[in-house]
Amino acid sequence: QKEVEQNSGPLSVPEGAIASLNCTYSDRGSQSFFWYRQYSGKSPELIMSIYSNGDKEDGRFTAQLNKASQYVSLLIRDSQPSDSATYLCAVTPYGQNFVFGPGTRLSVLP
Amino acid sequence: EAGVTQFPSHSVIEKGQTVTLRCDPISGHDNLYWYRRVMGKEIKFLLHFVKESKQDESGMPNNRFLAERTGGTYSTLKVQPAELEDSGVYFCASSQGGGGNEKLFFGSGTQLSVL
Numbered sequence: 001q002k003e004v005e006q007n008s009g010p011l012s013v014p015e016g017a018i019a020s021l022n023c024t025y026s027d028r029g030s031q032s033f034f035w036y037r038q039y040s041g042k043s044p045e046l047i048m049s050i051y052s053n054g055d056k057e058d059g060r061f062t063a064q065l066n067k068a069s070q071y072v073s074l075l076i077r078d079s080q081p082s083d084s085a086t087y088l089c090a091v092t093p094y095g096q097n098f099v100f101g102p103g104t105r106l107s108v109l110p
Numbered sequence: 111e112a113g114v115t116q117f118p119s120h121s122v123i124e125k126g127q128t129v130t131l132r133c134d135p136i137s138g139h140d141n142l143y144w145y146r147r148v149m150g151k152e153i154k155f156l157l158h159f160v161k162e163s164k165q166d167e168s169g170m171p172n173n174r175f176l177a178e179r180t181g182g183t184y185s186t187l188k189v190q191p192a193e194l195e196d197s198g199v200y201f202c203a204s205s206q207g208g209g210g211n212e213k214l215f216f217g218s219g220t221q222l223s224v225l
Binding site for chain 2 (some may be wrong): 004036042044045092098099100103
C-alpha cells in the first residue's frame, strides 16, 4: 500500500463549481498535512497546511482533516480556470520527511 | 526576498556523463531538501540537510548520487555516472523550522534528461 494516495484524475469541474480533492494516507502517526498546487512545468506551491482534525478555511480553499479515517481533503469554492493544475497532497509520517501523493489533475472548464 | 533557486533549469546529458545540480535555498533556511519526480510517478524524497549536515539521506537511490552543502548555504547534487533511469525533475526545497511541521518552499526544479 502506498503511503499517500490520491485519485490521479483528471477531475473536471465547470467554472464556479466546487472542486473536491481527496487524499488518504497509511501512517496513523502522521502529524502534518499539506496541499500543494503545481502548474505544468512549475514548482509546487504551498496552498494550505492543516495539523488538527476539522476544517481550515483560507479564502476559496478549505482543507479538511479526519485522522480517524486517515484522509485529508481540499475543497475549492467558485473554481476558476486558473485553478487548473495538479494538486499534491503531502504528509509527514512519524519520524519521516514529507511524503507526497501522486497528485490529482484538476481541470476547470470555462 | 528571493525564493529557492535552482540551476540549471534543464540538462541533457548522455549516459555515463556527470551532471551537477545546484540549489540556493531561501536565505536563513537551515533545512534543505532534494526531491525527484520521475515521469508519471510521485515526488520522492532524496535527502535532507540541516545546515551543512546530512540529517537523512535514506532516499538517495545509490552511490552514484552525491549531495553536498558546503558551509550550510547552497547545495549541489552530483550524479556520476548518469544512467537512463536518472531522468526526471529534481526539486530542491527549503524551510525555516523543523520537526515535520514546517512549510516547504520549492525551487522551480531541474529537468534532467539522460540519453
